[in-house]
Amino acid sequence: MNTERQKERHRVTPQSKALTSEQQKIQELEARIARLEREKSILKKATALLMSEGHERTR
DSSP states (O other): OOOHHHHHHTTOOOOSOOSSHHHHHHHHHHHHHHHHHHHHHHHHHHHHHHHHHHHHHTO
């Protein structure tokens, strides 16, 4: 059972059509922010992995 509050908590952006150009722009920006946050998370994990591999090679 997914309530609107649960969706907000998990950063799920409503997928309804924007009523105005401003609302559409906000939805586009929210989608971009979500994508950038996912990419940032991936890069952080990759960096941590590479750093740990580099640390193991120096031992």
